[in-house]
Amino acid sequence: MSATATAANPLQSPSSFKTYNTHYQQPPHLELRIRTSRVGLYPQPPASITTDTLAQSTITMNPPNPTSPSDFTCLLSGPLDDFLLYSGREQSRWLIDIAHDICDPALKRGSLQVWDVAREIWRNVNRTDPLTASPYLYDTQDVVSLSKISQRAGKSKTSASGNASTMAYRVKQRDGQRCWVSRSADPITNSHVCPKRMGDHLLRIVYSTFVSTPPPALSIYDEICGITLSRNLDAWFDTYELGLRLVAPVRSPCFLTFYI
Numbered sequence: 001m002s003a004t005a006t007a008a009n010p011l012q013s014p015s016s017f018k019t020y021n022t023h024y025q026q027p028p029h030l031e032l033r034i035r036t037s038r039v040g041l042y043p044q045p046p047a048s049i050t051t052d053t054l055a056q057s058t059i060t061m062n063p064p065n066p067t068s069p070s071d072f073t074c075l076l077s078g079p080l081d082d083f084l085l086y087s088g089r090e091q092s093r094w095l096i097d098i099a100h101d102i103c104d105p106a107l108k109r110g111s112l113q114v115w116d117v118a119r120e121i122w123r124n125v126n127r128t129d130p131l132t133a134s135p136y137l138y139d140t141q142d143v144v145s146l147s148k149i150s151q152r153a154g155k156s157k158t159s160a161s162g163n164a165s166t167m168a169y170r171v172k173q174r175d176g177q178r179c180w181v182s183r184s185a186d187p188i189t190n191s192h193v194c195p196k197r198m199g200d201h202l203l204r205i206v207y208s209t210f211v212s213t214p215p216p217a218l219s220i221y222d223e224i225c226g227i228t229l230s231r232n233l234d235a236w237f238d239t240y241e242l243g244l245r246l247v248a249p250v251r252s253p254c255f256l257t258f259y260i
Helices: 014-024 052-057 080-090 092-103 162-174 198-210 231-238
Strands: 029-035 074-079 111-116 121-124 137-139 188-192 224-231 241-245 256-259
Touching: 029 080, 029 092, 052 198, 074 080, 074 092, 080 092, 080 188, 092 111, 092 137, 092 241, 162 224, 162 231, 188 231
Parallel strands: 029 137
Antiparallel strands: 029 074, 111 121, 111 137, 188 224, 241 256
């Protein structure tokens, strides 16, 4: 996610978006925003999270920043061609689903709007609308907390024995010893959907946010937390440059879509 726009940024006003692109001769851009007044702030996390109660406290929102210099917070921004590549035949449905994932994955209370230059208003987006080089707004009347990235200081190291080894074996057996995306058999690796450093307690929070009520003993070493990927795809997945999203409960991996 990019930083919030500042008062000096020409993208601060929706009506300046087209002029900004033309003046600086940039390729057509798409930008996804949310009103800053709808973004709850996370508290400072504890040094270590050893209980479900502490994990819950890390996602208990504080009120939005009342003194923010910007009306909007930028969530995604990039050339339109990139968005068209990854949205494919889903068109605006893809962006709607991604906006929900970032802003309100469990309840999906917001709606996607696009800036109508001719009428100078935000108008609702239909799921079948084509994506355009415009500012888009995730419009919600509720205060939401934005999905976070689990940062790390260095490369994780996986033990050759113990829980990590057992998990890797079970994941590869489940996935047929093949990459879920490319179906290549070699070289492959067990990629962690939830980083091990998050631990069991934060994992259960993530599970409840995106899926449902987790089993009480759900562990970060459960095979549900891993996916078999080729080494090339794992390198992107590992640094949050590539994501996977299930669009249908099917057996074939061809129904998974990418986003960058």
